Amino acid sequence: MTQSPTASIRPGRSARAGRLGATGLGFALPVSLFLLVAFDVPVLMMFGWALTSAKGMFAPFIEFFTRPVYLKVILNTLRIAAIATVACAVLGYVLAYWLRSLSGTARLVALTLVVLPFWVSILVRSYAWIVVLGNNGVVNRGLMDLGLASEPVAFLYNDLGVVIGTTNLLLPFLVLPLYAAMIRIDGRILQAAETLGASRWTIFRRVFFPLTVPALAAGMVLVFILTLGFYVTPAILGGGRVPMVANMLDMLINRLPRWELASAISIILLILTVLLHLLYVRLSRQAGN
Amino acid sequence: MIFTKRQLLKNSAGLVALSALGLRAGPSRAAAGEFRMIEAGGTSGESIEKGYIVPFTEQTGTRVLRESPSGLGKLRALVESGDSSVPLLEVSSPELYQAVALDLVEPIDWDVVNPDPMFDEAKHEYGFGYQYYSTVMAWGEGERAPKDWAEFFDPEALSGKRTLPDYAAYILPMAALAAGSSIENIYPIDLDKAFESLERIKDSVSVWWQAGAQPPQLLKDKEVQYAAGWSGRVAGAPGMEFTYQQGLLDLAYFVVPKGVDPELKKAAMGLLHEMSVAKNQAVAAEVVSYTGPSPDLEKLLPQDRIGEFPTTTANKNVQMFNDGQWWFENADEVEQRWQEFKLTL
Numbered sequence: 001m002t003q004s005p006t007a008s009i010r011p012g013r014s015a016r017a018g019r020l021g022a023t024g025l026g027f028a029l030p031v032s033l034f035l036l037v038a039f040d041v042p043v044l045m046m047f048g049w050a051l052t053s054a055k056g057m058f059a060p061f062i063e064f065f066t067r068p069v070y071l072k073v074i075l076n077t078l079r080i081a082a083i084a085t086v087a088c089a090v091l092g093y094v095l096a097y098w099l100r101s102l103s104g105t106a107r108l109v110a111l112t113l114v115v116l117p118f119w120v121s122i123l124v125r126s127y128a129w130i131v132v133l134g135n136n137g138v139v140n141r142g143l144m145d146l147g148l149a150s151e152p153v154a155f156l157y158n159d160l161g162v163v164i165g166t167t168n169l170l171l172p173f174l175v176l177p178l179y180a181a182m183i184r185i186d187g188r189i190l191q192a193a194e195t196l197g198a199s200r201w202t203i204f205r206r207v208f209f210p211l212t213v214p215a216l217a218a219g220m221v222l223v224f225i226l227t228l229g230f231y232v233t234p235a236i237l238g239g240g241r242v243p244m245v246a247n248m249l250d251m252l253i254n255r256l257p258r259w260e261l262a263s264a265i266s267i268i269l270l271i272l273t274v275l276l277h278l279l280y281v282r283l284s285r286q287a288g289n
Numbered sequence: 290m291i292f293t294k295r296q297l298l299k300n301s302a303g304l305v306a307l308s309a310l311g312l313r314a315g316p317s318r319a320a321a322g323e324f325r326m327i328e329a330g331g332t333s334g335e336s337i338e339k340g341y342i343v344p345f346t347e348q349t350g351t352r353v354l355r356e357s358p359s360g361l362g363k364l365r366a367l368v369e370s371g372d373s374s375v376p377l378l379e380v381s382s383p384e385l386y387q388a389v390a391l392d393l394v395e396p397i398d399w400d401v402v403n404p405d406p407m408f409d410e411a412k413h414e415y416g417f418g419y420q421y422y423s424t425v426m427a428w429g430e431g432e433r434a435p436k437d438w439a440e441f442f443d444p445e446a447l448s449g450k451r452t453l454p455d456y457a458a459y460i461l462p463m464a465a466l467a468a469g470s471s472i473e474n475i476y477p478i479d480l481d482k483a484f485e486s487l488e489r490i491k492d493s494v495s496v497w498w499q500a501g502a503q504p505p506q507l508l509k510d511k512e513v514q515y516a517a518g519w520s521g522r523v524a525g526a527p528g529m530e531f532t533y534q535q536g537l538l539d540l541a542y543f544v545v546p547k548g549v550d551p552e553l554k555k556a557a558m559g560l561l562h563e564m565s566v567a568k569n570q571a572v573a574a575e576v577v578s579y580t581g582p583s584p585d586l587e588k589l590l591p592q593d594r595i596g597e598f599p600t601t602t603a604n605k606n607v608q609m610f611n612d613g614q615w616w617f618e619n620a621d622e623v624e625q626r627w628q629e630f631k632l633t634l
Binding site for chain 2: 135
């Protein structure tokens with residue numbers, strides 16, 4: 001930004017600088033511009049492929065809706081995402097609740113253990129599951145040595161494998177905000193309920209749980225959105241048997257290469273994600289209040 | 290400094306946007322000092338390095354930067370973004386025909402390459418066939434060997450889990466063979482028959498693999514007992530056995546992306562020449578047991594491991610040769626049916 005030398009003596013300057021700082025707009029400008037040029041413009045150009053297809057303006061969209069295979073893959077992706085979300089919610093809620101009950105060092109250690117997997121690459125973690133859950137893996141050998149299974153249990157290379165891998169990766173995204181919401185709950189509200197004669201179960205059901213629902217729902221939407229775009233986990237733990245949309249896009253982009261169709265599918269996926277994101281924003285606002 | 294920035298830009302999708310805004314980088318000034326090539330990666334990439342790049346750089350002083358993996362998507366991205374810095378890119382035989390049809394490649398300058406004697410099918414107008422590889426049946430040590438693909442595809446005759454390629458072109462010919470097609474008349478492939486075979490076996494298939502390293506690993510981990518895998522990965526690997534009987538022989542090509550810097554293309558033709566030299570091919574085959582296109586190669590290969598190579602007379606005669614042209618012409622129908630089949634798993 002260029003400014004005339006006289007600008008420094010104009011009285012309005014400091015006020016303006018103050019306003020910039022207050023709204024944060026001035027600070028956000030460089031990164032916004034960068035995102036606009038390096039991310040938004042390429043995304044829009046990518047949309048252009050679908051709309052300027054040689055076969056006609058909406059040809060890739062028509063192909064998407066008339067050939068059932070693409071829709072089926074998206075539905076399958078939604079199904080896997082829903083299962084993974086529920087798994088995350090159940091496990092995550094119990095974990096966050098337990099974290100809340102800890103104090104001091106124990107809480108710090110437990111929280112660190114929750115965050116720790118973030119520091120390990122997705123690829124490494126996905127392969128680690130092969131070592132743990134494979135036919136010849138630790139769990140299956142244990143089960144067979146104990147006589148609990150006569151032949152290896154198929155944990156991997158199916159829906160279950162993908163759900164296990166996905167849940168493991170995304171659990172922190174749900175646990176951390178949920179835990180934050182749980183410790184914000186005023187202990188006196190719970191005590192008040194207790195003085196009024198409510199049982200522990202009633203307190204949980206009618207006071208504690210409703211207060212955590214917005215954070216839980218926001219976390220679930222977040223996990224759902226993230227699962228929609230998962231690529232590495234289905235590729236490794238799905239054994240090529242669990243078709244998901246990111247893997248289908250990879251094929252359309254890199255192998256065929258049918259960019260027009262890939263672009264149309266991406267647009268549809270993006271619209272879906274934006275809608276879910278709006279839901280997330282609404283829910284997390286509620287959680288914040 | 291400027292160079293690394295350019296490298297970065299070219300590797301990022303951002304270049305598409307930048308070039309559209311008129312900020313495209315000028316023609317390469319590195320001239321023939323070095324050039325980039327995109328290849329399949331893995332041990333195959335190492336064999337290119339040792340067999341061909343090392344002697345090429347010694348003779349010409351030109352350095353070659355390898356990048357991987359390759360694919361039609363990358364080829365299209367290079368051409369459409371106007372990137373002229375990659376004179377060589379590896380494709381499979383069906384991809385070669387598709388690349389020609391999509392107008393993404395330039396003819397090979399065979400006069401400049403001036404190759405040593407090569408098998409005919411390796412000298413394509415638009416592609417230099419540099420590496421033969423096969424898709425073969427393999428099984429874990431101690432398992433009963435399958436007689437043929439018919440038995441391989443029959444879960445009752447041969448019990449045990451399988452891993453098959455997640456690539457239609459590398460498994461449908463075998464599936465058709467298993468359903469009664471003959472090796473001489475495998476093309477045109479009877480798709481109905483081929484998918485019938487796949488339907489019969491699908492419940493015994495644990496993994497549909499995408500990376501060549503998967504089949505040997507799955508065999509070693511006893512995750513599967515039988516595999517259809519790439520010869521260079523299973524031949525001679527510990528803990529497993531394989532056969533070239535009824536294998537699917539194929540040829541990988543190098544192509545020249547359209548609009549490449551002419552100086553770089555000229556330099557790259559020199560590297561292709563090195564790839565036609567039997568002595569260099571023998572060095573590459575030591576790294577991974579895929580073979581080059583020289584008819585004189587067989588006697589230079591290590592004789593104690595001669596059974597591991599796909600193009601020795603003994604092995605070539607018992608295999609079928611993949612027909613890239615047919616795959617290209619039927620790509621749409623095959624891909625559609627393949628995806629629909631995958632959804633029923």
